[in-house]
Amino acid sequence: MNSLDAGREQVIATYNFAYLDEQTKRMIRRAILKSIAVPGYQVPFASREMPMPYGWGTGGVQVTAAIIGPDDRLKVIDQGADDTTNAISIRKFFERTTGVETTTLTADASIIQTRHRIPETPLTAGQILVFQVPIPEPLRFLEPRETETRTMHALEEYGVMHVKLYEDIARHGHIATTYAYPVKVEGRYVTDPSPTPKFDNPKMHRNPALQLFGAGREMRIYAIPPWTEVVSLDFEDHPFEVQAFERPCALCGADDVFLDEVITDDRGGRMFVCSDTDHCNTRQAEGHAGEQEA
Amino acid sequence: MAETDFLSGGLADPVLAGQSAFRAIMQAMAEPGTVQAVADCPTPPSGLSRTMAAIATTLCDADTPIWLDVALANDPQVVKWLAFHTGAPVTADSGAAMFAFVSDPSSMPALDRFAQGTDTYPDRSTTLVLAVDAFDADQPLSLSGPGIESTRRFAFAPLPEAFIDQWSENRARFPRGVDLILAGPEAVACLPRSTRIKSGEH
Numbered sequence: 001m002n003s004l005d006a007g008r009e010q011v012i013a014t015y016n017f018a019y020l021d022e023q024t025k026r027m028i029r030r031a032i033l034k035s036i037a038v039p040g041y042q043v044p045f046a047s048r049e050m051p052m053p054y055g056w057g058t059g060g061v062q063v064t065a066a067i068i069g070p071d072d073r074l075k076v077i078d079q080g081a082d083d084t085t086n087a088i089s090i091r092k093f094f095e096r097t098t099g100v101e102t103t104t105l106t107a108d109a110s111i112i113q114t115r116h117r118i119p120e121t122p123l124t125a126g127q128i129l130v131f132q133v134p135i136p137e138p139l140r141f142l143e144p145r146e147t148e149t150r151t152m153h154a155l156e157e158y159g160v161m162h163v164k165l166y167e168d169i170a171r172h173g174h175i176a177t178t179y180a181y182p183v184k185v186e187g188r189y190v191t192d193p194s195p196t197p198k199f200d201n202p203k204m205h206r207n208p209a210l211q212l213f214g215a216g217r218e219m220r221i222y223a224i225p226p227w228t229e230v231v232s233l234d235f236e237d238h239p240f241e242v243q244a245f246e247r248p249c250a251l252c253g254a255d256d257v258f259l260d261e262v263i264t265d266d267r268g269g270r271m272f273v274c275s276d277t278d279h280c281n282t283r284q285a286e287g288h289a290g291e292q293e294a
Numbered sequence: 295m296a297e298t299d300f301l302s303g304g305l306a307d308p309v310l311a312g313q314s315a316f317r318a319i320m321q322a323m324a325e326p327g328t329v330q331a332v333a334d335c336p337t338p339p340s341g342l343s344r345t346m347a348a349i350a351t352t353l354c355d356a357d358t359p360i361w362l363d364v365a366l367a368n369d370p371q372v373v374k375w376l377a378f379h380t381g382a383p384v385t386a387d388s389g390a391a392m393f394a395f396v397s398d399p400s401s402m403p404a405l406d407r408f409a410q411g412t413d414t415y416p417d418r419s420t421t422l423v424l425a426v427d428a429f430d431a432d433q434p435l436s437l438s439g440p441g442i443e444s445t446r447r448f449a450f451a452p453l454p455e456a457f458i459d460q461w462s463e464n465r466a467r468f469p470r471g472v473d474l475i476l477a478g479p480e481a482v483a484c485l486p487r488s489t490r491i492k493s494g495e496h
């Protein structure tokens with residue numbers, strides 16, 4: 001093969017690096033830069049069909065595809081776990097289309113794509129967390145019209161959001177919203193943290209990592225740059241609180257993490273374990289044990 | 295230069311070069327005032343800096359009207375090179391540009407002459423790409439805002455006229471306003487509209 005052919009081979013081989021064509025990547029990259037410049041604001045983008053159904057994180061996949069390069073190491077989690085069908089298929093998609101290394105270790109990943117959790121291991125400067133977002137508009141359930149929500153954001157008319165949270169208090173005695181709990185970013189935009197448990201909201205605040213959010217079906221990208229102020233909405237007499245768990249993880253004994261209930265047998269046996277499987281495995285490998293293991 | 299020189303000076307591997315240039319720009323935008331190396335720059339005609347050329351080929355295409363300052367607009371080799379390597383239409387209306395390329399900071403139009411975005415669509419604003427000679431200078435600026443842990447010292451030269459005042463007006467228009475990509479020698483730094491700048495001189 002002469003050098004011209006070799007060059008052409010290389011172009012063909014790399015043209016669909018990360019699946020998306022270059023024009024689409026440029027469009028998404030421009031949207032990402034705007035989203036970083038205006039933290040919490042939802043930037044419209046022309047979402048593309050991906051070789052997976054909506055609901056499988058096509059927004060997050062497109063964001064990751066637009067940023068990922070050969071030097072990256074990718075981790076993909078679904079509700080904290082690396083080994084669900086959804087996480088495995090997204091990881092395989094990027095292994096096949098980019099050849100990048102993948103990992104389950106939070107600390108070793110340069111890009112972490114996530115569905116609905118923030119890892120328990122604190123993120124560090126230079127890492128990028130990509131959220132898969134189903135519904136990016138925090139006001140959508142209160143106001144279905146896009147033109148109206150856009151105006152509400154423009155005028156910072158967020159009273160309706162407080163009314164909704166206050167109705168929770170009137171009905172339940174506390175704010176009952178536990179997932180997709182709205183935040184205010186850098187004192188300006190009310191933003192949906194995606195359906196993460198509110199347990200993870202404080203991790204968004206002044207996080208040294210860059211947080212990018214992609215909503216495929218709704219065609220929106222937004223961002224929280226490193227060290228950005230992220231405040232969960234609340235009231236003076238009903239301050240924001242994260243979920244508290246009555247007992248530590250049954251496997252690793254961690255008492256400062258988000259736990260999932262797991263059915264252990266068909267006689268109603270159950271236990272609570274870390275939702276973040278990498279965190280739990282790492283702790284067990286370090287010698288930590290919960291009551292199940294003791 | 296030969297008539298067809300604008301055809302050359304592209305990148306051997308535009309896909310991966312574009313990815314790595316984008317990551318440098320994104321990191322610079324996410325952490326304002328940090329200087330990020332751009333390793334693999336194209337080789338444009340001498341009127342356009344290599345870093346500016348890398349930014350143009352990474353971010354601009356037929357969907358992005360670009361505005362060129364006088365020095366660039368009057369350089370036919372630069373205009374042809376940008377047309378061939380990006381496909382971006384050139385506009386004479388700074389308020390209609392998605393990207394504006396300023397090779398001579400001393401003649402930069404006022405920031406409010408560019409598209410500012412609207413209250414409902416603040417993203418519809420111009421991103422300015424400004425050629426700078428250096429990221430060290432004896433006029434340190436103090437930056438704060440998103441992407442900065444507390445404050446960050448940053449300098450670039452040459453500084454456009456009345457830049458600090460212009461920038462503080464730009465910041466006051468937030469969430470409207472322009473974003474700046476500073477193209478230094480094979481490196482970039484960014485000033486997104488969210489950044490506050492104080493003159494470091496006391």
Ligand SMILES: [Zn+2]
Binds near residue numbers: 250251253273279
């Ligand atoms: Zn555990």
